[in-house]
Amino acid sequence: EDQVTQSPEALRLQEGESSSLNCSYTVSGLRGLFWYRQDPGKGPEFLFTLYSAGEEKEKERLKATLTKKESFLHITAPKPEDSATYLCAVQETKAAGNKLTFGGGTRVLVKP
Amino acid sequence: DTEVTQTPKHLVMGMTNKKSLKCEQHMGHRAMYWYKQKAKKPPELMFVYSYEKLSINESVPSRFSPECPNSSLLNLHLHALQPEDSALYLCASSRSTVNTEAFFGQGTRLTVV
Numbered sequence A: 001e002d003q004v005t006q007s008p009e010a011l012r013l014q015e016g017e018s019s020s021l022n023c024s025y026t027v028s029g030l031r032g033l034f035w036y037r038q039d040p041g042k043g044p045e046f047l048f049t050l051y052s053a054g055e056e057k058e059k060e061r062l063k064a065t066l067t068k069k070e071s072f073l074h075i076t077a078p079k080p081e082d083s084a085t086y087l088c089a090v091q092e093t094k095a096a097g098n099k100l101t102f103g104g105g106t107r108v109l110v111k112p
Numbered sequence B: 001d002t003e004v005t006q007t008p009k010h011l012v013m014g015m016t017n018k019k020s021l022k023c024e025q026h027m028g029h030r031a032m033y034w035y036k037q038k039a040k041k042p043p044e045l046m047f048v049y050s051y052e053k054l055s056i057n058e059s060v061p062s063r064f065s066p067e068c069p070n071s072s073l074l075n076l077h078l079h080a081l082q083p084e085d086s087a088l089y090l091c092a093s094s095r096s097t098v099n100t101e102a103f104f105g106q107g108t109r110l111t112v113v
Helices: none
Strands: A003-007 A010-014 A019-026 A030-038 A045-050 A056-059 A062-066 A070-075 A084-092 A106-111 B004-007 B010-013 B018-025 B031-037 B044-050 B053-057 B064-070 B073-079 B087-094 B108-112
Touching (some): A010 A019, A019 A084, A030 A062, A030 A070, A045 A056, A070 A084, B004 B087, B010 B018, B044 B064, B053 B064
Parallel strands (some): A010 A106
Antiparallel strands (some): A003 A019, A030 A084, B004 B018, B087 B108
């Protein structure tokens, strides 16, 4: 059974304090790994797609990387507006219908 | 434009009511999804439509009935719900059902009383 585990569950940062979020996954074959940001009461906002080990994607203060067993979301010099829950999701090669399996998320709070 | 529009934003319904949630996208996406999200939990897949045909039903109770009238619209018909069905219902769409990112709407906050 596919498993996606995110750590830590919650992260409190001072503004400017860089950190990394982890997403470890167990699938028989990875088709894609997706990162989303979700604000309270809102739908997830797409950030990145990663397809193969060694791939990296960047957007503003966020950088996502992928290995064969995990992905990291690095937040560089975060600002209060980066506070959100960050979700990773995997799509397994045998998954029908673009089914995404989500991790539990990491709640990030950036204090000024 | 990566917008998926859901209406209504909030809905309160009694256990004997019938209501519908609506979702619309104009990105030309051919796959559409319904997810359910409880507080502080990740989204859980309910249904997948591919080219307007139901391709996945994740063993969802029959009190939830999806409908895809055309490639831009997705409905979720609700009947005889239970209080435990209260949640954020999210619609999403993607270009296809293979290896493409899904874009989510802002959700409908449903409360069953």
